[in-house]
Amino acid sequence: MPLGTCRYSILLSALICFLQQAEKIFSYPISPAQTSYSSVPDFHQTLPQALLLVRQQAKLTKDLYAKRAKVVSEIPNFWPLVFEQAPPDIDEYVQPTDSAVLLSSLVNLSVERFELPNGDPRSISIKFEFSENEYFENKVLEKKFWWRRNKDGWAGLVSEPVKINWKADKDLTSGMLDLVYQVWEDDKAGKGDDTEAKKKLKSQMESTGLDGVSFFAWFGFRGLSISEEENQAALKEEQEKRKARKEGKEVEEEPEEEDEDDDDDEYEMEIFPTADDLAVCIAEDLWPGAIKYFLAAQEQDALSDINFESDEEMDDEEDDAQPSKKRKA
Numbered sequence: 001m002p003l004g005t006c007r008y009s010i011l012l013s014a015l016i017c018f019l020q021q022a023e024k025i026f027s028y029p030i031s032p033a034q035t036s037y038s039s040v041p042d043f044h045q046t047l048p049q050a051l052l053l054v055r056q057q058a059k060l061t062k063d064l065y066a067k068r069a070k071v072v073s074e075i076p077n078f079w080p081l082v083f084e085q086a087p088p089d090i091d092e093y094v095q096p097t098d099s100a101v102l103l104s105s106l107v108n109l110s111v112e113r114f115e116l117p118n119g120d121p122r123s124i125s126i127k128f129e130f131s132e133n134e135y136f137e138n139k140v141l142e143k144k145f146w147w148r149r150n151k152d153g154w155a156g157l158v159s160e161p162v163k164i165n166w167k168a169d170k171d172l173t174s175g176m177l178d179l180v181y182q183v184w185e186d187d188k189a190g191k192g193d194d195t196e197a198k199k200k201l202k203s204q205m206e207s208t209g210l211d212g213v214s215f216f217a218w219f220g221f222r223g224l225s226i227s228e229e230e231n232q233a234a235l236k237e238e239q240e241k242r243k244a245r246k247e248g249k250e251v252e253e254e255p256e257e258e259d260e261d262d263d264d265d266e267y268e269m270e271i272f273p274t275a276d277d278l279a280v281c282i283a284e285d286l287w288p289g290a291i292k293y294f295l296a297a298q299e300q301d302a303l304s305d306i307n308f309e310s311d312e313e314m315d316d317e318e319d320d321a322q323p324s325k326k327r328k329a
């Protein structure tokens with residue numbers, strides 16, 4: 001078995017043990033932030049229960065994740081190896097240079113449902129920790145996504161741009177992230193639609209497009225602008241509707257939004273428009289499945305060692321050199 005050749009075999013058995021424990025807890029078929037709830041019949045009834053389950057799950061797994069963090073902190077390159085094996089939904093956004101930054105300097109990743117125990121379990125914070133690197137000064141980059149509802153009945157994740165202190169000539173977003181941050185500051189200061197930063201950002205976005213944009217542009221995502229008051233009012237209205245529905249009263253449904261309205265709502269200067277989906281992928285796949293991805297990386301490593309060695313050591317390692325069956329995680 002390739003894993004037997006691994007130097008960290010004791011840590012690995014601890015990890016596999018963790019994985020087995022975690023699988024029991026994760027075997028609930030839920031996925032809180034995905035909007036596909038709306039396709040479930042009766043989702044107005046099932047949604048609160050699903051959210052209850054997410055709350056419960058977060059509580060149950062808290063200690064487990066703390067233990068995992070301790071074990072994996074002993075393993076060099078744990079998180080870079082996890083990222084190397086990231087599923088396509090994440091990997092497609094990691095450009096070769098991003099990959100080099102992550103491989104050389106990502107030392108920790110953590111996900112927190114930061115509004116628990118009392119707030120919405122779908123709000124997530126994703127924290128990256130880095131060692132000294134040639135690209136930026138930041139040791140920690142934390143991106144928070146709040147689950148918010150607006151007065152039109154839209155609900156989803158919104159965020160605030162995070163500033164990255166790039167070293168000279170090392171900005172992987174070619175200045176776009178800085179501009180997004182400046183625009184956000186201008187908006188907060190009520191500077192209107194005609195600022196220098198807005199004009200610059202707009203023309204840069206038009207000329208470069210979104211192809212090949214750096215993973216680090218993800219830190220610039222804002223989403224819809226929804227104030228806390230608007231969110232609270234919308235939540236209250238939703239709860240009242242749910243209550244009325246439960247009591248069997250007729251409830252007037254929101255008219256389906258016209259596409260044109262949707263476009264008006266959307267924040268048009270988004271340098272990473274799918275950042276909310278990517279955040280959910282990280283929080284619900286990469287983060288809980290980190291050990292599975294790490295083991296996959298180990299196995300690939302072992303397999304390539306075997307291929308490499310097989311030329312010279314064919315004779316005495318014939319049995320070991322059989323390609324192993326892919327481990328089921």
Ligand SMILES: *[C@@H]1O[C@H](CO)[C@@H](O)[C@H](O)[C@H]1NC(C)=O
Binds near residue numbers: 066069
């Ligand atoms: C990684 O982050 C988690 C959560 O913040 C923390 O508990 C853990 O100690 C960190 N590990 C390292 C190696 O810094």
